[in-house]
Amino acid sequence: xxxxxxxxxxxxxxxxxxxxxxxxxxxxxxxxxxxxxxxxxxxxxxxxxxxxxxxxxxxxxxxxxxxxxxxxxxxxxxxxxxxxxxxxxxxxxxxxxxxxxxxxxxxxxxxxxxxxxxxxxxxxxxxxxxxxxxxxxxxxxxxxxxxxxxxxxxxxxxxxxxxxxxxxxxxxxxxxxxxxxxxxxxxxxxxxxxxxxxxxxxxxxxxxxxxxxxxxxxxxxxxxxxxxxxxxxxxxxxxxxxxxxxxxxxxxxxxxxxxxxxxxxxxxxxxxxxxxxxxxxxxxxxxxxxxxxxxxxxxxxxxxxxxxxxxxxxxxxxxxxxxxxxxxxxxxxxxxxxxxxxxxxxxxxxxxxxxxxxxxxxxxxxxxxxxxxxxxxxxxxxxxxxxxxxxxxx
Numbered sequence: 295x296x297x298x299x300x301x302x303x304x305x306x307x308x309x310x311x312x313x314x315x316x317x318x319x320x321x322x323x324x325x326x327x328x329x330x331x332x333x334x335x336x337x338x339x340x341x342x343x344x345x346x347x348x349x350x351x352x353x354x355x356x357x358x359x360x361x362x363x364x365x366x367x368x369x370x371x372x373x374x375x376x377x378x379x380x381x382x383x384x385x386x387x388x389x390x391x392x393x394x395x396x397x398x399x400x401x402x403x404x405x406x407x408x409x410x411x412x413x414x415x416x417x418x419x420x421x422x423x424x425x426x427x428x429x430x431x432x433x434x435x436x437x438x439x440x441x442x443x444x445x446x447x448x449x450x451x452x453x454x455x456x457x458x459x460x461x462x463x464x465x466x467x468x469x470x471x472x473x474x475x476x477x478x479x480x481x482x483x484x485x486x487x488x489x490x491x492x493x494x495x496x497x498x499x500x501x502x503x504x505x506x507x508x509x510x511x512x513x514x515x516x517x518x519x520x521x522x523x524x525x526x527x528x529x530x531x532x533x534x535x536x537x538x539x540x541x542x543x544x545x546x547x548x549x550x551x552x553x554x555x556x557x558x559x560x561x562x563x564x565x566x567x568x569x570x571x572x573x574x575x576x577x578x579x580x581x582x583x584x585x586x587x588x589x590x591x592x593x594x595x596x597x598x599x600x601x602x603x604x605x606x607x608x609x610x611x612x613x614x615x616x617x618x619x620x621x622x623x624x625x626x627x628x629x630x631x632x633x634x635x636x637x638x639x640x641x642x643x644x645x646x647x648x649x650x651x652x653x654x655x656x657x658x659x660x661x662x663x664x665x666x667x668x669x670x671x672x673x674x675x676x677x678x679x680x681x682x683x684x685x686x687x688x
Contacts, residue, residue, distance in 0.1 A: 296336070296337050296338070297315065297316050297337075298316075298337060298338040298339055298340050298419040298420075299313055299314065299315045299316075299333075299334060299337055299338075299339055299340070300313065300314060300315075300316075300339070300340040300342065300503065300506070300507070301313040301330055301334075301339050301340070301341050301342065302342045302424060302502060302503050302506060303341070303342065303343055303344050303407075303424075304324070304440075304441060304502075305441070305442075306344060306347070309326045309327055310324065310325075310326065311324065311325065311326065311327065311329075311330050312324050312501055312502065312503045313330055313333060313334070313339070313503070314503050314504075315337075316507075322500070322501040322503045322504060327410060327411075327414050327416075328414065330414075330416065331414040331415055331416050334416055334417075336417070337417075338417045338418065338419035339411070339416055339417065339418055339419055340419050340420050340421075340422070341407065341411070341418055341420070341421045341422070341517075342422055342423070342424040342427060342506060343399070343407065343421060343422070343423055343424065343516070344423075344424060344443060344455055345423055345424050345425040345443065345445040345446075345453065345454050345455030346443055346454070346455030346456075347399060347400075347403055347423075347455075348397055348398065348399045348423035348425065348454075348516070349374060349375070349396070349397065349398040349399070349454065350395075350396075350397050350423055350425045350426065350447075350451060350452060350453050350454060350514075351374055351395075351396050351398075351451065351452060352389065352393050352394070352395050352396070352449065352450070352451040352452050353367075353370050353371075353393070353394045353396060354392055354393060354394075355367075355370060355392060355393075355394050356392040357392075360388070363386070363388070363394065367384070367386060367394070367396065370394075371384065371396065371398060374398075375398065377400070381400060381401055381402075382398045382399065382400055382401060383398070383399055383400075383401050383404050383516065383519070383520075383521065384396055384397060384398035384399070385397050385514050385515060385516055385518050385519070386514070387451075387513040387514055389450075389451065393451075395450070395451035395513065395514060396451075396514075397422075397423055397426070397514040397516060399423075399516060404421075404516060404521060405521075407421070408421075408517075408521055418517055419517075420512075420515045420516075420517050421515065421516040421517040421521075422512060422514065422515060422516065423514070423516075424438075424445055424502075424506055425445055425446075425447050425453040425454060425455070426451075426512060426513070426514055427505075427506040427507065427512070428445055428447045428453070428505070428506065429476075429505070430447045430448075430449065430450060431474075431476070433474055434474040434475065434476050435447070435448055435465065435474070435475045435476070436453075436476050436478075437461070437465075437475060437476070437477045437478070438477075438478045438479075438502060438505065438506075439458060439461075439477065439478070439479040439480065439481065439483055440479075440480045440481075440502040441480070441481070442457075442458070443455050443456070443457065443458065444456050444457070444458045444461045446461075446464075446465075451514075461486075462486060462487070462488065465492075466489055473491060473492055473493055474492075474493050474495075475488070475492055475493065475494045475495070476495050476497070477494055477495065477496050477497070478497045478498075478499050478502075478505055479496065479497070479498060479499065480498075480499050480500070480501060480502055483496070562624075565624075566624050569624065569627060570587050570621075571584060571587065572628075573617065573620070573628055574587050574590070574591060576628065576630075576631060577591075577594075577613055577617060578590075578591070578594050581594070595614055608636055608685060609633045609638065611685075612633075612638040612663065612683050612684070612685070613631070613633075613638060615657065615660075615661035615663065616638065616640060616657065616661075616683060618660075618661075619653055619656045619657055619660065619661070620642075620653070622656070623644075623649060623652070623653070625644055625645055625649065626642055626643075626644040626649050626650075626653060627642065627643045627644065628640060628641070628642060629641040629642065629643055629678075636684055636685065637682050637683070637684045638682070638683045638684070639668075639680065639681070639682050639683075640680070640681045640682075640683065641678070641679075641680055642678075642679050642680075642681060643675070643676055643677060643678050643679075644676060644677045644679070645676050645677060646672075646676075646677055647670055647672070647677060647679075649677070650667060650670055650677065650679045650681070653665075653681075654667060654681070657683060662686060663683055663684065663685055663686060664683070664684050664685070664686050665681060665682070665683050666681065666682045666683075667679060667680075667681055668680040668681065668682055
């Protein structure tokens, strides 16, 4: 079987890669993805991703069952991820002492790399964070300075990438207990002024890939699960998972909003029904059984219209005209009424004086009556007003 070659993503945005094979003193070459594809031909490629794109962490989870570990990991990872845990692809490896090593990468990032390599005709053997190939020793922080990023590995399963400009303050603040630092660099780093209490061993490299050499014990291969090399058909749709998740959330939110609006409408209808029943009982106290408010009210009003000729019809006409206007504003509620000497007195409650003014204008315009606002007071429960309505004297 042909030994794979190893390729390192040097500049993700500029499409720059370094690659080499496993032979001794093998040359490290550099180029874009098309040049890498020509060099690899049919040889599978071990891809090393920038440390800045992959979270490498070790968690303490005292769980022995693999199934239970798989269920617990999303909750354990939540506090360490920048976005929702569902938007990440992660792999894990059980370690001694209730420890679990985890490498996590955004689905969109992982799917993008895999798709680009598939479209370029490059067969991926495995995918790792460059951090796990950086040598590490006990009580020593391993650092690789390569172009525009620094790769830091604090322990076997703990590390990441950082901007070189922030490397010194980061090491000084985050790792005060470490005094040994092994630093490899592919570019001059004479301007780095390390604190006196740190022992720093510097080693120059011709290229980062001359140091980052995999072996057969490497774990946390990201090319697994739905991204497995034997499941190429599953790769392309995986990059759409975050977008599909957001779309589903939007649909569910809209549906929940519709349910809430429906319940609110039902509540308003129930309140309106209760208000109508209250007004109906006040207008027609002799009716004990209400079956259909609209039909019964029309029947009673038809009977009352026949009685217009007598003096008592003034009360009924004013009551009917007031009821028609009140029914147009459900927020304006009738609390009590009285009729004496040709004047219908109403006690109304509402939300503001504008409602009372609007009621007054509509009564005078549509009913042709005289309306006097006797009082209008605003309190904690809204507006309370007393209004007198009478027919105009011709």
